[in-house]
Amino acid sequence: MNHLVKKTILSLALASVSFAASAHRGWMLPSTGFVEKEEAWVTIDGAISEGLFEFDHMPLRMDGVTVTDPDGATTPATGAVLGKVRSTLDLRLPKDGTYRIAMVSNNVMGSYKLNGEEKRFRGTEQSVAKEIPAGATDVKKSTTHTRMETFVTANKLSTGALKPSGEGLELVPVTHPNDLRAGETAKFRFQLDGKPLPNFPFSLVPAGVKFRGTINEIRLTTDAKGEASFKLPEPNRYWMSAKYPVEQPKGPGEPGSRRYAYSATFEILPE
Template identity: 55%
Template sequence: MKLQKTLIALALAGAAFSAHAHKPWLLPSSTLVEAKEAWVTVDAAVSEGLFDIDHVPVKLDGITVTGPDGATVPLENASTGKLRSTFDVKMTKNGTYRIALVSQNVFASWKANGETKRWRGLESDMAKQVPADAQELKVSRTKGRLETFVSANTPDNAIFKPSGSGLELVPVTHPNDMRAGEKATWRFLLDGKPAANQAFSLIPGGVRYRGTLGEIRQNTDAKGEITFTIPAAGMYLVSASWPAAAPAQPGQPPQMPPLRMTYAATVEVLPQ
């Protein structure tokens, strides 16, 4: 059940272009901590209102924290409640840490005795769960990445080496050093190559108090890069998915592509 909820949360990450879709997110108490003993607390949830605690928690079993030296950092004081999960990260080394939930999962549907069967899970479990002779078998695969970045005292760039798998954000402007009214440059990669003309969405927190979504939509250039100015300070959710959704056909269910990649991250913009 824990794994299933994790997979569902990642699948939902690609729906962030919709104003009303449930979105998974990781929300740190701060993205830049200047202290001799640096700690950060992170909330993890899936919600309809961005950063609101109103739906279900993100399970913590798949979350990893990687330090500036590449070592895995343990989650401290981890707990999962009815509506959210929470954990602490002790940052014993100066530099930038990546907090991420990365998954590859499979969705399959087929016919058995005239009835439609469906299954979602890991690639390694597919052979056990889906009959080899399944009729009208349709399979789609999703690579999902949900993350945030936090720094202790002095941000650095060691953590931003791309994995080469899925849709990734490789920031040219450090995400813990963005300020309102200043220009920032981001680069998106698709399986390690520039994601040209990649659409992404940037939504500021506090939607419930504004009454408007305040979404910013942009597209990368041929190099997979975009330079833009963020108008106001605050926490933001950046999200993207590939390929672009196919136009809906009247009377037909939404078509799932054979391969889908999703990305979502929480970033903080500081006052100027």
């Protein structure tokens, strides 16, 4: 399978995860959020599941994972193993500090007319640009930008990896994402293409849904500055999700429209 086909499959998978029924969620979960070892390693599990953090549906393809190191340098992560119900990626953390592990994609869908016949397309921005032939008319397309991420720290906290890219829907963790403790107050900011998102809703879901029998979703909203300060709930692993616009249109949306989705996993530790 060539690189372009792999990227197309990855983008389509991410888009379907983000905008499918909420019963199935895509996520990456590190074996720990904080490693205290001279030679630091972490294992990232990835899956698409009905039960949060359960391996009950299908693996998440992790071909497109990138790692931003404590100095802010971003490189592709290699060596992911695709299993039947989950993917696994072992990462060496050669520098002390915080790392951002992310999957980002742009999925495009739409249609065009050629010689009076309507044709539909779906793929990445790169593949679609090659697919639409010269002479095509009435081109309509909409784009879905998806970001999925998690954070891991080796030996000491740092902030170099936490700087936003200014593209798409992003979380700016004012409170360090690997320094979250139950009962303390955390502050997060959401932004879209580098601009704060005021009055923007997002949610947190704790692990253990299978054993509770209820989701226990925590719903939060940013203030006029695009920031949300809130008391951290009980210790657990949590899945955060948000989408923009909040009310998603059915189907591909209006021609030229853009939709955004964000998700992340965190650990909240005891006080």
